[in-house]
């Protein structure tokens with residue numbers, strides 16, 4: 621138990637299971653009072669239960685920490701407002717917001733139902749906006765009144781770089797990176813930092829029976845590191861391994877870390893570069909198609925590989 625977050629109040633959305641649960645326990649271990657938000661639904665977002673949030677609150681209290689449960693959905697603008705208010709009403713303030721709640725509705729783009737797209741956009745992208753929106757109006761007011769800043773840590777995914785069968789999920793996860801960078805710019809002047817992690821860990825979301833079976837098959841065939849999407853051996857990546865960086869970003873030591881994205885999985889923590897222009901062709905005026913025909917293959921497009929070439 622440390623005291624890096626002594627006197628601080630934190631909210632973790634989706635704090636009842638997996639990564640969120642690990643973040644709650646790690647924040648409490650450093651002295652933060654924690655509001656454990658969790659709707660308690662299935663991986664696909666259906667259903668609801670109080671058990672997951674309640675259990676994490678009990679775990680924190682059993683270790684001598686302070687925590688309360690909140691069962692609202694981040695999809696709801698008013699639930700998100702009530703969540704921020706619950707922290708302030710119960711503990712007198714809010715210092716740290718960890719946006720982590722998430723669901724999956726994987727499907728190839730040509731089969732994806734509108735509802736599957738909407739559900740994932742609602743939980744991840746709108747869900748991040750909802751809590752950030754209400755936290756930021758509070759943080760801005762607190763900065764004006766007493767120079768009290770804040771911390772926001774968002775949850776993206778390396779699926780945002782592109783992952784087959786996850787058009788909804790990869791779209792919102794990259795959207796969360798854009799949201800993070802813009803909130804960092806909007807809120808920096810009010811003493812607030814906003815950063816994102818792209819985590820990797822074995823949870824019910826990732827370490828599925830299907831993946832386990834695929835890994836076994838791959839192992840039997842002598843293939844290693846076959847978990848997909850660059851995740852390496854996900855079985856050995858505990859959610860707790862991601863949480864120290866979340867806690868660090870919430871501490872005073874990270875006061876000037878703002879607008880960044882970190883890939884955190886197992887024993888790796890990597891700083892992501894901003895997407896950069898790789899190369900260009902330039903002209904005063906408009907390129908003709910004839911010019912593009914002759915210039916592009918040997919310059920701008922030289923060496924590019926199609927990640928998904930047409931089937932034979």
Ligand SMILES: NC(=O)c1ccc[n+]([C@@H]2O[C@H](COP(=O)([O-])OP(=O)(O)OC[C@H]3O[C@@H](n4cnc5c(N)ncnc54)[C@H](O)[C@@H]3O)[C@@H](O)[C@H]2O)c1
Nearest residue numbers: 634637638639659660661693694721722777820821823825
């Ligand atoms: N596990 C990984 O390797 C991995 C990789 C990349 C990104 N992520 C992201 O990390 C986050 C946590 O994922 P996890 O692997 O711990 O999954 P998980 O399913 O174990 O936990 C997600 C939690 O979010 C809660 N939740 C879902 N919808 C909610 C809503 N509308 N309101 C409040 N709570 C809600 C669920 O009840 C659940 O407890 C997600 O945003 C996920 O997309 C995870």
